[in-house]
Amino acid sequence: MATKDTLQIELQFSGGMELLFDNQKTIQADVPAFFPIVTKDTDTNQQERHAATIRDLIAWTSIELLKERPELFIGDDGSVRAGILVLINGADWELEGELEYELQDKDEIVFISTLHGG
Amino acid sequence: MNTSNSTHSSAKSDSSTSVEPLEQRVRRLEQEKVALEQQIEALRLEQALWNRSTLAADLPKEAPLDPLPKVEKLSNLEIARYGRQLILPNFGIQGQMDLRNCAMLVVGAGGLGASCALYLGGAGVGRLGIVDHDTVDISNLHRQIIHNESRQGMPKAESAAISVRMLNPLCQVIVHNLVLDSSNAQPIINAYDIVIDATDNAATRYLLNDACVLGGKPLVSGSALRFDGQLTTYNYRGGPCYRCLFPTPPPAETVTNCSDGGVLGVVPGTIGCLQALEAIKIATRMNEHDPPTMTLFSANSSTMFRTIKLRKRKPDCIVCGDSPTIDKLIDYVQFCGSSATDKTPDLFLIPFQERLTCKAYKSIYDRRTPHVLLDVREKVQFDICSLPSSINIPLKNLPEHIDEIKDQLGPQQDRPVYVVCRRGNDSQPAVKILQEYGITRGEIKDIVGGLEKWSDQIDPDFPKY
Ligand SMILES: [Zn+2]
Numbered sequence: 001m002a003t004k005d006t007l008q009i010e011l012q013f014s015g016g017m018e019l020l021f022d023n024q025k026t027i028q029a030d031v032p033a034f035f036p037i038v039t040k041d042t043d044t045n046q047q048e049r050h051a052a053t054i055r056d057l058i059a060w061t062s063i064e065l066l067k068e069r070p071e072l073f074i075g076d077d078g079s080v081r082a083g084i085l086v087l088i089n090g091a092d093w094e095l096e097g098e099l100e101y102e103l104q105d106k107d108e109i110v111f112i113s114t115l116h117g118g
Numbered sequence: 119m120n121t122s123n124s125t126h127s128s129a130k131s132d133s134s135t136s137v138e139p140l141e142q143r144v145r146r147l148e149q150e151k152v153a154l155e156q157q158i159e160a161l162r163l164e165q166a167l168w169n170r171s172t173l174a175a176d177l178p179k180e181a182p183l184d185p186l187p188k189v190e191k192l193s194n195l196e197i198a199r200y201g202r203q204l205i206l207p208n209f210g211i212q213g214q215m216d217l218r219n220c221a222m223l224v225v226g227a228g229g230l231g232a233s234c235a236l237y238l239g240g241a242g243v244g245r246l247g248i249v250d251h252d253t254v255d256i257s258n259l260h261r262q263i264i265h266n267e268s269r270q271g272m273p274k275a276e277s278a279a280i281s282v283r284m285l286n287p288l289c290q291v292i293v294h295n296l297v298l299d300s301s302n303a304q305p306i307i308n309a310y311d312i313v314i315d316a317t318d319n320a321a322t323r324y325l326l327n328d329a330c331v332l333g334g335k336p337l338v339s340g341s342a343l344r345f346d347g348q349l350t351t352y353n354y355r356g357g358p359c360y361r362c363l364f365p366t367p368p369p370a371e372t373v374t375n376c377s378d379g380g381v382l383g384v385v386p387g388t389i390g391c392l393q394a395l396e397a398i399k400i401a402t403r404m405n406e407h408d409p410p411t412m413t414l415f416s417a418n419s420s421t422m423f424r425t426i427k428l429r430k431r432k433p434d435c436i437v438c439g440d441s442p443t444i445d446k447l448i449d450y451v452q453f454c455g456s457s458a459t460d461k462t463p464d465l466f467l468i469p470f471q472e473r474l475t476c477k478a479y480k481s482i483y484d485r486r487t488p489h490v491l492l493d494v495r496e497k498v499q500f501d502i503c504s505l506p507s508s509i510n511i512p513l514k515n516l517p518e519h520i521d522e523i524k525d526q527l528g529p530q531q532d533r534p535v536y537v538v539c540r541r542g543n544d545s546q547p548a549v550k551i552l553q554e555y556g557i558t559r560g561e562i563k564d565i566v567g568g569l570e571k572w573s574d575q576i577d578p579d580f581p582k583y
Binding site: 014015016025068071072081082083085087090091092094095112113114115116117118 | 226228229230231316317318319320323340341342343344346347348363364365366367368369371372373374375376379381386412414416419424426427428429432514
């Protein structure tokens, strides 16, 4: 089976996250299937690459899709900021390996901002 | 009996043509009389409770927190009232007894607490505590339907208690008219079996979480904003606590309250109902082996409800983990960097003397000094009300619309620019942005207190929302 260059990922935003993405609650995204491994010596053309993880997806999303105020989406450590829960195919991402989860084609990833109002 | 009746039936039907309709009417009038008397009684009760609550001196400072006396069986009155629940399979008399012997605490008598407390009271919870420090305001009533127009200014905890007592006098309601904080929360939490988080701010949510973990109480947490709601039970049967999910509080600037973000009334009402349901399920041990979940409600999505599977309790959680470092309540306002109310704090980005008061702007306006008045609220708010001749560019769109302001600056590009918003918070970063772009040779100032102050000090006919 040939490996694809991109993965089809359905991104969803809720709890106010959608406001950062032009009010879109769902985005069908073609996410690179591989990301370069950042090493100190960058002399190579044939850079090492690794399969895309949630960590890569967060960085990619904030560069490619985010419309405003990245600090409301991404934290200093490359994860999402405090107060955002991530779901991988309908389950808490903690159950799937959090940042290190390797994306699969047709995955559904949801970013939920916790609400505090009442 | 049946046979003797049948022998008389023919004789009876002869006379019934004239008597029976009259008898029916009498019965109907008697029923109406009873209904009206009950209404009078309810109004008297409301009046009496209202009078009592306005005489604060009569009220005990500390609500009684003795354990709820348990009962062994239901009275006939209770059986009549709860009959429709009693005949439910998997609920029945045992379920009703469990509710009757349960003490629940609803923290927050706002949009979530309104529907939650009414349903819990109606369902027959033995003791219902209600915590709130705020008073009823007209802007609450579109969603906080436990209060009403005539109770404006009344403490919300009192008003909610009156409504629950009117609905079901069998439910013992305890009023906690106070701000829950680390100095008073633990003994109150400990006095109840199940706690419902119906609050409106991050600091109180962490406070309740820690107090419930330390007191070993399940916490049914709900929240709502705009068209969205969320529901989770924390600290229950091996499931996570709030900190397991959210170890770090969100940055204060990412937290939006209902007063700034808006909320459709029925959205917190829906979540409050679900909180009541979850609390009843816990009290009656219904579905007690279900894995921990979070339910997401999105009123304007095609899929309105969605339930997701949550992690279990985290062994490294600092409050509910295997070796917790939090063994008593901390300062949650400091921890969250935000206050324990949903009121928007005033921002002080620009020194007061570099800003305009409403009065100062009024005289500029009256003298017809040429200037640009820039309103940086969102368009949906600008459409509700605005000052004449103001132009609307929302704060977040300001950088890309600078040219629209330049067009208004006159031939010398030197007209002053005055910035206004709802409360005088967003206008300050707007001034900073305009200064960065160096758009005018004139001055750039914002109006202290915004349009709310304008309404208070200058023009009482200007609407507040
Ligand atoms: Zn925990």
